[in-house]
Amino acid sequence: MLALTWLLPAQYAAAECLIVNFKNGTSTSFDINDRPEVGFDASQMIIKSQALEATYDVETVDTFTFGSEAGVLNSILEKGEVRIVYKNSECVEISGLEAQTPAYLHSLSGVTLAAIQADSSGTATFNLSSFAKGVYIITTCNSQSFKIIKR
Incomplete structure (x- = not known):
């Protein structure tokens, strides 16, 4: 979960x-x-x-x-606003990024586990299927952070 x-x-x-x-x-x-x-x-x-x-x-x-x-x-993304969206039990999507903007997945100890770039629509998707159960942090270049718990 x-x-x-x-x-x-x-x-x-x-x-x-x-x-x-x-x-x-x-x-x-x-x-x-x-x-x-x-x-x-x-x-x-x-x-x-x-x-x-x-x-x-x-x-x-x-x-x-x-x-x-x-x-x-605020139902519409405003300029500079980033949202996290659930895709399925293994994927999390970040929307509202500028094209090619990086987003990062970190362990709680601060180790960067994955870095991806947003596509042309400003969306970046993290596939968590290869990661163990645990707590992770997703950060974006505009300093927003999201805590993810994979169960």
């Missing part, structure tokens, strides 16, 4: 909720103060917090992001 933890950029400081949008047009939200952890296995999205645990079929999930009860704070 792959779990994601965000180090929230300043533009999400007002986030109240983790919002999950489904392909059928519905959505659900989780209180950000409960520190929900988002995990994935081969076919399920699992959201765990101290208060609850919810499981959804990955095929039914469209997107998930941060927002407020009034809606998503």
Whole structure:
């Protein structure tokens, strides 16, 4: 299973909720103060917090992001904003990079394990299938970091 933890950029400081949008047009939200952890296995999205645990079929999930009860704070990538997107249980995609911009996968001890460049659309995909279970950090050139837990 792959779990994601965000180090929230300043533009999400007002986030109240983790919002999950489904392909059928519905959505659900989780209180950000409960520190929900988002995990994935081969076919399920699992959201765990101290208060609850919810499981959804990955095929039914469209997107998930941060927002407020009034809606998503920023559903469109702005210039310089980078987002991490779950692809499947072994791949994580970074979007919003400039073409050919590098992104790095590091161990917790700071060792760089992989470096990839964004494609022409600004997307970089890390395939984690060859890495052991554990905690990893993905960094981008604009100083954003994402903690990845491979289970």
